Amino acid sequence: MHTRRRGSSDSDKPVADEPPEWSDVDAEAVEERVVELAEQGHSPSEIGLKLRDEGVQGTPVPDVTLATDKKITEILEEHDAEPDLPEDLRNLMERAVGLREHMDENPNDHQNKRALQNTESKIRRLVDYYRGDELDTDFTYSYDTAKELL
Known part of the structure; x- marks a missing residue:
């Protein structure tokens, strides 16, 4: 999305209808x-x-x-054991917090500043997607809320 690459083609999982014979776990x-x-x-x-x-x-x-x-x-x-945040959103928030801390120490790192902008853009897009279902309807992303949740 935010890179010059054109995407990568992944290999598909083999089509299987039942688990292999050697893995007969209940x-x-x-x-x-x-x-x-x-x-x-x-x-x-x-x-x-x-x-x-x-x-x-x-x-x-x-x-x-x-x-x-x-x-x-x-x-x-x-079993009511699901995490409070979706995994993809949590990973992006962890990345954004790390980038923000790096920016505080290195204010002239313009490449990192751009990476932080792109990451926060992805987070806002994901928050819009999850809002109402897995997140509160009034949830908005900010560095402080991410730091608090993590």
């Missing part, structure tokens, strides 16, 4: 592990990586959706 065990990892403070993408690498009871879970017929965020919503 769906309830996967859901319990997802909620447990969320309570430890992990984001949905980190939960997916941990399930892929560590698995449940030693058995890796390559795809939570195939194993449980639900996405990680759906599982978290069912």
